Amino acid sequence: MFKIVTSEKLTPVIDLFKIEAPAIAKKARAGQFVIIRVDEAGERIPLTLADWDAGEGTVTLVAMEVGTSTRKLGQMKAGDSLHNLVGPLGLPSDIEKFGTVICVGGGVGIAPIYPIARSLKQAGNKIISIIGARNKDLLFWEDRMKTVSDELIVTTDDGSYGRKGLVTEPLKEKLEQGKIDRVIAIGPAIMMKFCAQTTKPFNVPTIVSLNSIMVDGTGMCGCCRVSIGGTTKFACVDGPDFDGHQVDWNTVFDRQKVYLKEEKDSLDRWESCQCGKS
Amino acid sequence: MEEKPKSKINLNRIDMPRQDPKVRAHNYNEVALGYTDEMAIQEATRCIQCPKRPCVAGCPVNVDIPEFIKAVRDNQMEESVRILKSKNALPAICGRVCPQETQCEQVCSLGKKGAPIAIGRLERYVADWDLAHKKEIKVELPPPTGKRVAVIGSGPAGLTAAADLARMGHKVTVYEALHTAGGVLMYGIPEFRLPKKVVQAEVDYVKSLGVDIQLDSVMGKLATVDELLEKDYDAIFLGTGAGLPMFLGIPGENLNGVYSANEFLTRVNLMKAYLFPEYDTPIKVGKQVAVIGGGNVAMDSARCALRLGADKVYIIYRRSRTEMPARHEEVENAEEEGIIFKFLTNPKQIIGDDKGWVKAMECYEMELGEPDASGRRRPITKQGSEFIIDVDVVVVALGTTPNPLIPSTTKGLEVTKHGTVVADEQSGKTVKDRVWAGGDVVTGAATVISAMGAGKRAAASIHEFLMGQKA
Numbered sequence: 151m152f153k154i155v156t157s158e159k160l161t162p163v164i165d166l167f168k169i170e171a172p173a174i175a176k177k178a179r180a181g182q183f184v185i186i187r188v189d190e191a192g193e194r195i196p197l198t199l200a201d202w203d204a205g206e207g208t209v210t211l212v213a214m215e216v217g218t219s220t221r222k223l224g225q226m227k228a229g230d231s232l233h234n235l236v237g238p239l240g241l242p243s244d245i246e247k248f249g250t251v252i253c254v255g256g257g258v259g260i261a262p263i264y265p266i267a268r269s270l271k272q273a274g275n276k277i278i279s280i281i282g283a284r285n286k287d288l289l290f291w292e293d294r295m296k297t298v299s300d301e302l303i304v305t306t307d308d309g310s311y312g313r314k315g316l317v318t319e320p321l322k323e324k325l326e327q328g329k330i331d332r333v334i335a336i337g338p339a340i341m342m343k344f345c346a347q348t349t350k351p352f353n354v355p356t357i358v359s360l361n362s363i364m365v366d367g368t369g370m371c372g373c374c375r376v377s378i379g380g381t382t383k384f385a386c387v388d389g390p391d392f393d394g395h396q397v398d399w400n401t402v403f404d405r406q407k408v409y410l411k412e413e414k415d416s417l418d419r420w421e422s423c424q425c426g427k428s
Numbered sequence: 429m430e431e432k433p434k435s436k437i438n439l440n441r442i443d444m445p446r447q448d449p450k451v452r453a454h455n456y457n458e459v460a461l462g463y464t465d466e467m468a469i470q471e472a473t474r475c476i477q478c479p480k481r482p483c484v485a486g487c488p489v490n491v492d493i494p495e496f497i498k499a500v501r502d503n504q505m506e507e508s509v510r511i512l513k514s515k516n517a518l519p520a521i522c523g524r525v526c527p528q529e530t531q532c533e534q535v536c537s538l539g540k541k542g543a544p545i546a547i548g549r550l551e552r553y554v555a556d557w558d559l560a561h562k563k564e565i566k567v568e569l570p571p572p573t574g575k576r577v578a579v580i581g582s583g584p585a586g587l588t589a590a591a592d593l594a595r596m597g598h599k600v601t602v603y604e605a606l607h608t609a610g611g612v613l614m615y616g617i618p619e620f621r622l623p624k625k626v627v628q629a630e631v632d633y634v635k636s637l638g639v640d641i642q643l644d645s646v647m648g649k650l651a652t653v654d655e656l657l658e659k660d661y662d663a664i665f666l667g668t669g670a671g672l673p674m675f676l677g678i679p680g681e682n683l684n685g686v687y688s689a690n691e692f693l694t695r696v697n698l699m700k701a702y703l704f705p706e707y708d709t710p711i712k713v714g715k716q717v718a719v720i721g722g723g724n725v726a727m728d729s730a731r732c733a734l735r736l737g738a739d740k741v742y743i744i745y746r747r748s749r750t751e752m753p754a755r756h757e758e759v760e761n762a763e764e765e766g767i768i769f770k771f772l773t774n775p776k777q778i779i780g781d782d783k784g785w786v787k788a789m790e791c792y793e794m795e796l797g798e799p800d801a802s803g804r805r806r807p808i809t810k811q812g813s814e815f816i817i818d819v820d821v822v823v824v825a826l827g828t829t830p831n832p833l834i835p836s837t838t839k840g841l842e843v844t845k846h847g848t849v850v851a852d853e854q855s856g857k858t859v860k861d862r863v864w865a866g867g868d869v870v871t872g873a874a875t876v877i878s879a880m881g882a883g884k885r886a887a888a889s890i891h892e893f894l895m896g897q898k899a
Contacts, residue, residue: 173650187607193699193708194607218708234607236644365699365709368605368646369831370615370671371691377682382675387833401682404784408684412710419705 151231155208160290161283163215164258165224166200172207174237180269181243181262181359181391184209185367187234188222195219196364198262198336198390199238209235212261212290218416239367240390243357245269249331250276252324253299254317254345256337257283260291262359263336268298270334276300278330280320282337286311317341318348325352332357335394339402346394356394360385362405377401439543442471449764453734456619456702459761460524468553472501474538475545482535483547488881489588491515493532493547500550509558512551517591518584518630518880520559521613523552524622526877527755559629567637570597575894578603578661580647580834583611584876585867586667587634588883589890593665594637596891601661603645608698611669612868613876615698616690618728620735621758624697648833653841653863663862663890666849667883670828670868676720680778681824685712685786689721689729689825696732711736714821718742718789720775721825722752727759729823730767741767742817746774746794751804772796774807776814778822788818830869838863848872856886864890 158166174184183198201210215224226232243266251270255263260281271277279299283289284307296302303320304312313320317337324330325348333356335345342358349356362374362385369387376385377398383389445461446452452459463471475497483493492511499508512519528534528548536544575598579586582604590600608614610627635641647653653664673688675681687695692711695701699709717733719726722745733741743762745752748771752759763769772794779788793813796805835843840860842850849865851858856866866882868874 173645177650191700191707234644236605236607236646238649239646365691365694366606366615368671368833370673371694372673372675372688373691375682382682400784404684405682407784408712409710412704416705416708416710 151233152235153231154226154228156228157226160212161288163224164212164288164290165215166210166212166261167223167226168208168210169232169235170207171209171235171237172204174235175202175204175207175209178202178204178209178238179242180245180265182238182240183361183367183390184211184235184237184239185364186211186223186232186236188219188226189233192222192233193219194234194365194367196239196361196367196386198359198361199265200261201265209237212258214258217413218420221417221420236367240386241388243269243334243359243391245273247274250278250329251332251334252321252330253277253279254321254333254335254337254341255279255281255295256317256335256341257288259337259341259359260289260295263334264291264294264298266334266336267295271298275331278324279303280305280317280324282306282317282341284308316344318344321345322348325349325354330354333394334358339399339406342394343397343399343402346397350395357391358394358397359390360392360397360402361390362386362402363408376405437476437538437541438474439538439541441474441543441546442467442549444546444549446761449761449766452620453765456735458623459620462556463549463553468500468550469503471546471550472497474543475501476537478537480537482537483532483545486532486535488531488877489516489884491532491551496554497545497547497550500554505554505557505561508554512554513558516551516880517588517634519551520555520626521584521622521630522877522880523548523550523555524626525617525875526551527875529756531877559626567595569595569638572599573597573894575599575662576601576660577663577665577890577894578656579665579667580653581605581611581667581669581867581869582609582631582641583667583669583867583879584613585669585869585879585883585886586611586665587631588880589665589667589864589866589887590639591634591637592884592887593890594634594639596887598891598894600639602639602641603647604641604643605646606698607643609641609643611667615694616725616728618693618697618732620731621728646833648837653834653838657862662894663864665856665883665886665890666834666858666863666865666869667867667879668831668834668869669879670848670873671831672829672847673824674826674828675824676775676826678775678777680780680786683778683780683786684784685714685820686778686822686824687712689719689725689823690828692729692823693725693732696736702732702736712821714738714819716740716742716817716819717821717823718744718775718817718819719823719825720744721827722747722754723825723827724754724758725827726823726825727754727762727767729825731762731765733821733823734765734767738821742819743767743769744773744775744789744791745769745771746807747804748772748796770817772807774809779816786820786822788816789822790814790816828868828873830872834869846872854885855889856882857889862893
């Protein structure tokens with residue numbers, strides 16, 4: 151069992167948990183993920199690390215409530231325990247001095263881009279961060295991102311905060327304005343696809359982090375397979391970071407939809423159980 | 429008083445009752461029901477207690493088979509358990525999944541007459557008796573040696589090595605990547621062939637020997653082998669198995685509805701997707717399911733698909749029935765349950781609909797040519813023989829290779845081009861100091877009992893090393 155030290159609602163649907171996991175905290179590196187299971191009947195779900203503290207022995211996870219597992223998670227409070235927490239999994243992000251790096255975080259993807267931006271900053275890069283959300287209420291960690299960025303641009307789809315529009319617009323402007331050595335984009339698959347499409351004409355290496363459906367997360371099942379430049383790779387062990395220009399996005403989108411019906415059925419059932427409880 | 433065994437040879441091998449195929453095809457309860465007391469004594473009485481004991485040599489862990497059978501015959505069940513468990517820490521599992529027909533039973537003296545003693549069924553009977561009559565049996569352990577051993581992987585090889593090392597007085601910690609101990613016994617072999625409570629009970633037995641099992645621990649990531657050796661352990665046993673699924677490499681393999689057998693079985697067995705939505709992990713239940721492959725894993729996948737509610741389940745195998753690597757008993761079980769076998773058939777491509785879902789599979793007809801390196805006749809594609817099978821779920825059960833996580837993070841291990849770790853066949857010693865390996869990680873995918881045999885031999889070799897008799 152893994153004890154939750156603190157929990158916090160970052161937005162009405164996005165939760166933060168700081169969890170006791172000293173062994174993982176000691177080994178964690180930017181870009182890696184963990185797999186959690188909320189309870190005995192729970193799914194194994196992958197979450198990219200949002201932060202960790204080796205001294206304190208904790209890892210920080212940020213999850214958006216979308217299905218049964220993340221809704222269950224959202225109900226957990228400090229003092230509660232996760233049934234399982236395993237990691238750190240996947241390959242760490244490449245961290246070296248590239249020059250000027252744009253870090254794009256969309257929605258809940260702001261959480262995992264933060265430690266990557268921080269590591270890249272520490273490695274001596276100039277960091278331009280672009281973070282976006284649908285509206286002001288769904289935005290979080292602007293303050294944190296500021297501390298690791300030389301320049302920070304905030305967008306909302308509806309213009310309720312920061313600049314109105316999608317993250318790809320400032321991304322394109324920055325690419326036009328000056329030499330950019332690398333782009334890292336983490337967020338919804340569709341956002342990552344369009345970020346990769348935006349950088350392609352500029353020939354700037356673009357890394358995306360694929361959060362595929364997984365079971366074991368150690369290369370055993372192949373559930374998370376993605377096609378990268380025509381070759382099948384497992385997001386769990388070969389990734390989660392991949393060259394955004396090589397990703398076959400259609401397969402990514404299709405494979406995200408495998409369990410749409412089951413996910414809905416499960417959530418409906420869970421919600422009706424919750425009504426009975428209150 | 430028991431009668432003395434009759435000298436007359438009795439060739440009436442006692443069948444084990446099984447669930448009716450029509451009923452069992454729709455439930456996850458165990459297919460084989462086990463012997464009754466009467467059946468067990470009858471079968472045990474058939475054993476002629478021959479002095480040559482070929483069965484013992486035929487067993488990868490050298491169980492004293494005639495002795496445990498004699499104790500069953502004499503109704504000395506506790507004694508029988510003691511004999512069995514002194515060599516085999518996981519008898520309830522072995523009694524169910526060992527291929528006895530190619531091991532102990534194959535060489536049984538009565539086998540020549542066509543009716544070998546049903547050693548596997550008797551082993552299961554004794555082990556189940558033990559589980560049912562569980563008393564507070566104090567396991568006598570020698571005084572602690574003060575030596576510490578880490579076992580990586582809690583499958584059959586790891587559990588056996590851990591149990592043996594603990595019984596020799598060493599402090600053993602087992603590291604398991606998943607959230608449950610048992611490895612392939614938990615994620616791979618289905619409930620109806622190996623009930624999970626049986627596995628759990630045997631894992632508990634290993635724990636009762638003082639073995640510490642650390643779950644959720646992905647070694648290579650959480651700590652490397654070198655770090656373990658530096659800090660805490662005198663020796664390490666790698667029993668990480670062969671967990672990496674192989675795919676065909678044909679078009680359409682990434683379509684929705686295509687599973688590796690590992691994923692399909694893990695969802696069903698480990699994550700209990702057959703109890704969805706009570707359990708949260710879903711699985712796609714196909715109407716028409718094709719399972720590609722001819723081994724036990726293919727049989728398990730097909731029979732799971734049927735129990736999930738598929739109308740038609742095909743086994744697609746490129747050779748003929750004779751070359752199938754699956755146990756005869758499991759093929760027979762699958763056939764009885766209504767699995768459709770398509771022999772001499774090989775997939776060319778998987779065809780998807782416009783939403784990215786499987787809708788059909790195009791296959792070639794095959795014919796058999798000359799024997800290949802495996803000794804089996806090589807399948808040859810009949811050109812122009814393509815035909816289409818309508819399917820909506822495909823399970824690829826072509827075998828597995830070892831996970832590279834440990835080899836790739838450990839300095840000084842020798843690895844073959846197949847990804848297996850090089851280790852001495854007898855002792856399991858790798859070329860790296862203080863590291864042993866055994867089971868599927870060394871041999872590639874094989875059987876539970878051969879992994880257990882390797883775990884046992886490695887434990888003996890580790891013990892010898894730790895006690896300073898041999899470096």
